[in-house]
Amino acid sequence: MNQVFEEIKQAVIDGDDELAAELAQKVLDEGINPVEAVQEGFIKGIDEIGTKWKSGEAFLPDVMMAADALKAGLTLLEPAVAESGSQEGEPVGRIVLGTVAGDIHDIGKNIVGALLTAAGFKVYDIDIDQSAQSFLAKAEEVGADIIAASALLTTTMGEQKELVKYLVEKNLRDQYRVIIGGGPTTKEWGDEIGADGWAETADQAVELCKELVLDIKR
Amino acid sequence: MKSGYVANRSTRFSVLSDDQCREIVSASKEILERTGVKIFYQEAVEILRKAGCSVDGEQVRIPSRLVDQALRMVPKRVTLCNSRTGERVMHLEGYNAYFGTGSDTPFYIDPYTGERRPSSTQSVGNNCRVIDALPNLDFVMSLGISQDVPQPVYDRYQYEAMVLNTSKPIVVTANDAQGFADIIEMAEIVAGGPEKLRRNPLIVLYAEPISPLQHSMESITKLMMAANKEVPVVYTPCVMAGATVPATMAGTLACGLAESLSGLVLHQLTKEGAPFIMGGVFTIMDMQSTIFSYGAPEFHLLEAALADIAHYLNLPMFGTCGCSDSKVVDEQAGIEAAMSILLMAQAGPNLNHDVGYIEYGSTASLEMLVICDEIIGMARRIVRGIEVNPETLAVDVIDQVGPGGHFLKTAHTRKFFKTETWYPTLIDRKIYANWKSDGSKTLTQRANEKVISILESYQPEQLSPDVKQKLRAVVERAASKCQK
Incomplete structure (x- = not known):
């Protein structure tokens, strides 16, 4: 196996985004198979961090930084992977993630984004204070499977309901799975507004997304 | 330059002032001089008598100079x-x-x-x-x-x-x-x-x-x-x-x-x-x-x-x-x-x-x-207290992250979060659902599991067979004398 794959894996584990990007560039410059670089380097690294996170050996900053390193490398390799026509480099799923209108809380959303990235999802983070229109626009642009909306306030939770309503109005409700989360939200609230899922923790959000994607593929 | 800067290297709990300590030590010396102690071993009484103690049968009164001398x-x-x-x-x-x-x-x-x-x-x-x-x-x-x-x-x-x-x-x-x-x-x-x-x-x-x-x-x-x-x-x-x-x-x-x-x-x-x-x-x-x-x-x-x-x-x-x-x-x-x-x-x-x-x-x-x-x-x-210096004050990092950002991905966090914070091995900080799925255990139950796991897996560093044998010989020698 190419030595550079091992270096990529280590760069991801170390959360070194600069080195990860440098190594991705090296893959392109030296004509190394980009799909293999993703599979044998980046994915192996993030898998190892994910396993360590579950067992309690890795801590949140380790996961967040590893996810960043992964993102830095994949961004560079994506065009080459697409060109190769390989399905191997395809993400587990595509997710549009953001905090709803009127709400600027984002630490929980960021953690969910990092863990989803670490689990192999392609995450499009549209950041804080986003309207239902923005969620949909991004979802259409990237061909998302899932829209994930976060709210940290009882006063902004209503925007999650607005998002579902907006999709219904546009006759696009069936196109996307909608999941919600955030401190004041509950499973009951998710059911009430017609969301496809709710999760209490970032880990549960990852499991939820995996199930939804499997469901879509069926 | 910082003039006359004083730092606490640790937290501290103190009950008595130096003056109170001196007063208590002085009372102890007074007790030893005035009341004395009983010593039920003749050889020891003789040593104390020779050193200048006042002996009355088993009761030995000790002059404070002997206490000061011993402390030196x-x-x-x-x-x-x-x-x-x-x-x-x-x-x-x-x-x-x-x-x-x-x-x-x-x-x-x-x-x-x-x-x-x-x-x-x-x-x-x-x-x-x-x-x-x-x-x-x-x-x-x-x-x-x-x-x-x-x-x-x-x-x-x-x-x-x-x-x-x-x-x-x-x-x-x-x-x-x-x-x-x-x-x-x-x-x-x-x-x-x-x-x-x-x-x-x-x-x-x-x-x-x-x-x-x-x-x-x-x-x-x-x-x-x-x-x-x-x-x-x-x-x-x-x-x-x-x-x-x-x-x-x-x-x-x-x-x-x-x-x-x-x-x-x-x-x-x-x-x-x-x-x-x-x-x-x-x-x-x-x-x-x-x-x-x-x-x-x-x-x-x-x-x-x-x-x-x-x-x-x-x-x-x-x-x-x-x-x-x-x-x-x-x-x-x-x-x-x-x-x-x-x-x-x-x-x-x-x-x-x-x-x-x-x-x-x-x-x-x-x-x-x-x-x-x-x-x-x-x-x-x-x-261990709180270390205060330019690096731990992190003003540069705070400026880099700025309002509304977060510190989870900064190199500063990664460098410090493990040394600045203590992580438990037994105390539970799990999210409710995870605590429940792990069996809803109390601290004492988890402690018992840890004990059993140590008993069943941990081995201390061994002494050499020669040392073990010599130790056993001392034990057996004492036991055989005791039986006679």
Whole structure:
């Protein structure tokens, strides 16, 4: 196996985004198979961090930084992977993630984004204070499977309901799975507004997304 | 340049001012001059008479100049070593606080059945193996008695069970001076000879006077044996406020200290410069149940005050914490352990023992022990205080992240979050759903699982077969003499 794959894996584990990007560039410059670089380097690294996170050996900053390193490398390799026509480099799923209108809380959303990235999802983070229109626009642009909306306030939770309503109005409700989360939200609230899922923790959000994607593929 | 900048390197708990320490020490000297102590060993009485004490039968009145002289002669620091490597791991001096277990509990809680059972050579060995595995315990006392062997020589079996199962420094108890002599011989075998043991002590001998103000023949011969062999000794009055000493805290300190200082005088007259550790298990008698309380707030207050006096006198000190009056490992045990451990960690006695005791010191619990190991970790974090400098103030990082960003991905966080924050191994911080899916376990249940896992997987570093055989020979020699 190419030595550079091992270096990529280590760069991801170390959360070194600069080195990860440098190594991705090296893959392109030296004509190394980009799909293999993703599979044998980046994915192996993030898998190892994910396993360590579950067992309690890795801590949140380790996961967040590893996810960043992964993102830095994949961004560079994506065009080459697409060109190769390989399905191997395809993400587990595509997710549009953001905090709803009127709400600027984002630490929980960021953690969910990092863990989803670490689990192999392609995450499009549209950041804080986003309207239902923005969620949909991004979802259409990237061909998302899932829209994930976060709210940290009882006063902004209503925007999650607005998002579902907006999709219904546009006759696009069936196109996307909608999941919600955030401190004041509950499973009951998710059911009430017609969301496809709710999760209490970032880990549960990852499991939820995996199930939804499997469901879509069926 | 910062002019006259003062930083706290740790948090600290102090009870007495220097003036109050001086007043209590002075009262102890007055007690020794005016009332004196009883010494039930003629040879010791003669040594004291020759040094200038006033002798009236067994009662010996000690002039304060002898106390001052002993305080000048005694070493201000005692170092203890790992028995396998000889590494100098504990420096008993100043505010260095180390933690270890207690010794001779008649009972222990069987971790497999939860039953309260008589302690044995095997339970002592198992307990020492668990102590050896726990990162926050620095030294070992037996946490049980070898009750399954001939009792006149149980102490040799007990030391053997301990040293086979731990490489940490050991504080030993014994029946009598002959028991100590055999144990010292065993420690010399482990150390590689008498000179090596003297240079790198692996053991501390434990002896106690009888309150109020009495030194039995047994305790004095042990004390003199330790002095002559230059093996460090803990000489520790165990006093009960209201019963064997006055009910007032100051009177308790003065009377108990007089017992310690009279022991110190005799010890230094026996062998000038021999290593001595001032003891003191100073607590109350509970006037309702009559127990010697191991969880009373006055206990921790007295121990912290005695630490102030030890620092004032510049003497290494034996403290007490991590113990409880509760009969089981429950909320009471946790409260009493946590309060005493944090206070001792901050007051700074050097050799803090009795971690793992429940039932006012009658029963050893390994669950209590592993919980206390966790509490010591928390206490040590608190004592470490807060480091204030440009890097820890992180103004540059705060500027880089700016309003609305987050610090989870900064190199600064990654560099510091593990050293600045303490992470538990037993305390639960799981999210509710994960706690539930992991079996909804209480702290005591998790502690029991940890104990079982250590017992079934941990192996201490072994002594060589040759050393083991020589130790066994000493034990068997004592046993055969005992049978005759």
